[in-house]
Amino acid sequence: MICNQPTFRRELLRLAAVAGALSAMLLFMAKPLHAATPAQDQVSRDFHQTVTLGAGQSVRLEHKFGSVTLHGESGRDVRISATIRAEASSHEEAESFAQKIKIEVHQTGEGVRIKTIYPEEEKKWFHSGKHSSWSVSYDIGIPSDAPITVRNSFGSVEVSGVHGAADVENGYGTVTVRDAGAGRWNNAFGSIELAGAAGNVSVSDNNGSVQVSDVKGALEVRNRFGSITARSIQGAATITGGNGAVALTDAASANITTSFGSVEARNVRGDLSVRDNNGNIEISGVGGSADVTDSFGNVGFSDVHGRVNCTTNNGRVKGSSVTGGSVTIRDSFGNVELDTISGALDAETSNGRIAVRDARGSVTLKSSFGAIEASNVPKGIRAVTGNGGISLTSAEILLPRPVSEVL
Amino acid sequence: MSSPSGTRRVRDAPGLYAPAVPDAQPPLFCKWLSFLPSFSPAWQTALAGALVLALTISAGWFVIYRPLRAVDDDQSLLKSSALKEVESAETAYQRAIDKLAMQAKPQLENPATPLLANYHEKLLVLDSAIADLRAQAGMNPSNAQLRYQLLAMYQEKQHTLEEILEAKP
Numbered sequence: 160m161i162c163n164q165p166t167f168r169r170e171l172l173r174l175a176a177v178a179g180a181l182s183a184m185l186l187f188m189a190k191p192l193h194a195a196t197p198a199q200d201q202v203s204r205d206f207h208q209t210v211t212l213g214a215g216q217s218v219r220l221e222h223k224f225g226s227v228t229l230h231g232e233s234g235r236d237v238r239i240s241a242t243i244r245a246e247a248s249s250h251e252e253a254e255s256f257a258q259k260i261k262i263e264v265h266q267t268g269e270g271v272r273i274k275t276i277y278p279e280e281e282k283k284w285f286h287s288g289k290h291s292s293w294s295v296s297y298d299i300g301i302p303s304d305a306p307i308t309v310r311n312s313f314g315s316v317e318v319s320g321v322h323g324a325a326d327v328e329n330g331y332g333t334v335t336v337r338d339a340g341a342g343r344w345n346n347a348f349g350s351i352e353l354a355g356a357a358g359n360v361s362v363s364d365n366n367g368s369v370q371v372s373d374v375k376g377a378l379e380v381r382n383r384f385g386s387i388t389a390r391s392i393q394g395a396a397t398i399t400g401g402n403g404a405v406a407l408t409d410a411a412s413a414n415i416t417t418s419f420g421s422v423e424a425r426n427v428r429g430d431l432s433v434r435d436n437n438g439n440i441e442i443s444g445v446g447g448s449a450d451v452t453d454s455f456g457n458v459g460f461s462d463v464h465g466r467v468n469c470t471t472n473n474g475r476v477k478g479s480s481v482t483g484g485s486v487t488i489r490d491s492f493g494n495v496e497l498d499t500i501s502g503a504l505d506a507e508t509s510n511g512r513i514a515v516r517d518a519r520g521s522v523t524l525k526s527s528f529g530a531i532e533a534s535n536v537p538k539g540i541r542a543v544t545g546n547g548g549i550s551l552t553s554a555e556i557l558l559p560r561p562v563s564e565v566l
Numbered sequence: 567m568s569s570p571s572g573t574r575r576v577r578d579a580p581g582l583y584a585p586a587v588p589d590a591q592p593p594l595f596c597k598w599l600s601f602l603p604s605f606s607p608a609w610q611t612a613l614a615g616a617l618v619l620a621l622t623i624s625a626g627w628f629v630i631y632r633p634l635r636a637v638d639d640d641q642s643l644l645k646s647s648a649l650k651e652v653e654s655a656e657t658a659y660q661r662a663i664d665k666l667a668m669q670a671k672p673q674l675e676n677p678a679t680p681l682l683a684n685y686h687e688k689l690l691v692l693d694s695a696i697a698d699l700r701a702q703a704g705m706n707p708s709n710a711q712l713r714y715q716l717l718a719m720y721q722e723k724q725h726t727l728e729e730i731l732e733a734k735p
Contacts, residue, residue, distance in 0.1 A: 199645075199646055199708070201643055224706065224709060224711070224712075225642060225711070226642075226711075242642075244642050244643050245643075246643050246708050290707060290708075291706075292643050292644075292706045292707055292708035292709050293643075293706060293709070294642035294643055294706075294709050294710070294711070296642060313702060313709070313711050313712055313715065314711050315711070331695070331699065331711070331712075331715040332711060332715065347695075348695050348715065348718075348719065349715070365691065366688075366691065366692070366695070366722065383691070384688050384691065401684070402684055402685075402688060418680075418684060419680075419681055419684055436680065437680070437681055
């Protein structure tokens with residue numbers, strides 16, 4: 160024995176005292192370790208539930224604060240995982256609130272409805288000035304053919320591999336879609352990015368950018384104050400913009416309307432219609448006809464295989480390689496430059512110069528206060544100007560004679 | 567260091583136990599613990615009981631709170647330092663916006679072109695969004711999504727006001 164017995168007993172008790180003191184210290188230190196800061200404490204709680212979805216049944220999610228991720232899987236299970244996070248001025252308060260946030264999973268004949276329930280009393284209590292916060296994020300695996308309905312307010316929505324019909328509305332946050340089916344995707348103040356849809360797609364946004372690609376069906380896009388970019392649309396594209404740029408590449412046909420943004424359309428296999436007010440328009444590679452109207456922007460077109468009808472007020476018009484149909488240009492205060500026109504050409508501007516080269520059909524050019532230049536116009540030209548020179552090279556002049564002069 | 571009186575008394579009592587070798591060095595851990603004062607057996611028992619209680623409470627605390635884990639690298643809720651930075655950025659945006667709004671006020675009150683009217687409409691939409699987000703952020707202040715969206719709206723409003731001033735005829 161190293162110590163005598165009473166001493167040993169005392170020392171053991173002292174050892175126990177030290178151990179106890181250490182454990183008490185741990186007890187008090189353990190709590191701050193969980194705290195984000197000395198003032199606030201965050202906790203999180205996980206939720207998991209799996210339910211089986213019948214054939215033809217849908218999944219509906221009603222949510223408000225937090226991100227939503229939905230992904231298609233094989234099988235008939237709906238696997239719901241959620242993380243509930245809460246913050247409050249003490250761990251107990253945060254924990255209490257986290258425990259009161261409920262996730263309601265209802266199975267009906269129509270399918271599965273998932274809803275986040277926030278405790279009303281706690282919300283009122285929060286109004287009284289307590290510094291508390293919360294968020295719930297979802298990760299849900301669903302049968303890939305299941306139709307989905309998602310309502311979210313403040314958070315991102317991400318959907319991938321879900322080929323059932325989709326109806327998604329979000330408020331403030333990004334919407335990201337990969338490998339989807341037909342669907343309607345709405346957002347208020349956040350971007351929408353969709354890559355790959357097997358059916359018709361409708362996208363609507365208020366103040367965020369919209370990017371859509373690889374749509375097997377028709378596409379309809381509305382955006383009020385954000386840009387729109389669309390490419391590889393197998394069906395018709397109908398785009399309504401407002402105050403953002405519009406860019407479209409590869410579509411069966413297109414109808415584009417916007418107010419204050421530029422429009423760029425390339426490789427439209429069928430007809431193209433563009434209406435803009437205050438933006439430049441640039442189109443190329445149109446298999447059908449092109450109908451373009453603008454007010455205060457420049458218009459450029461090239462490689463159009465059908466008829467071109469272009470009206471603008473205060474912008475330059477520059478076009479080339481119209482191989483199939485006639486070209487009609489109406490401008491008010493801009494120059495007109497045209498090159499390689501196969502069909503009949505009729506161009507008129509009030510206060511600008513008109514320059515034409517290689518126009519193979521009949522040509523009629525009229526300018527009130529600008530010069531007219533034309534070269535290589537084999538089928539003849541009718542050129543009228545009020546107050547400018549006319550310069551013709553390799554052209555047959557047709558009556559009536561020009562008002563001012565012919566050089 | 568002198569021995570405590572109680573210890574001396576016990577040691578001096580005859581017949582209680584064989585005296586230890588007076589000059590023997592006490593074991594290291596005995597020495598280590600010798601800084602603690604001596605207590606009567608009743609106090610020692612009470613102290614031991616208190617320690618057992620503390621250990622039980624500690625274990626219970628960990629068991630009770632085990633399902634709720636601390637939020638570590640998650641970004642859903644802002645930490646206080648990040649929240650302060652966001653609030654500071656919001657204040658800076660608000661100041662910049664107030665200045666720009668004063669400059670753009672004449673154009674917005676009487677928009678001379680359709681473009682200015684459109685900008686005016688856009689500002690109304692942004693103001694509505696900002697009001698909505700501020701109301702929500704007031705109730706849920708550390709929610710990162712709300713704060714970042716609010717910042718984005720402020721940024722968009724500032725950008726729009728700058729565009730209006732650039733569009734000045």
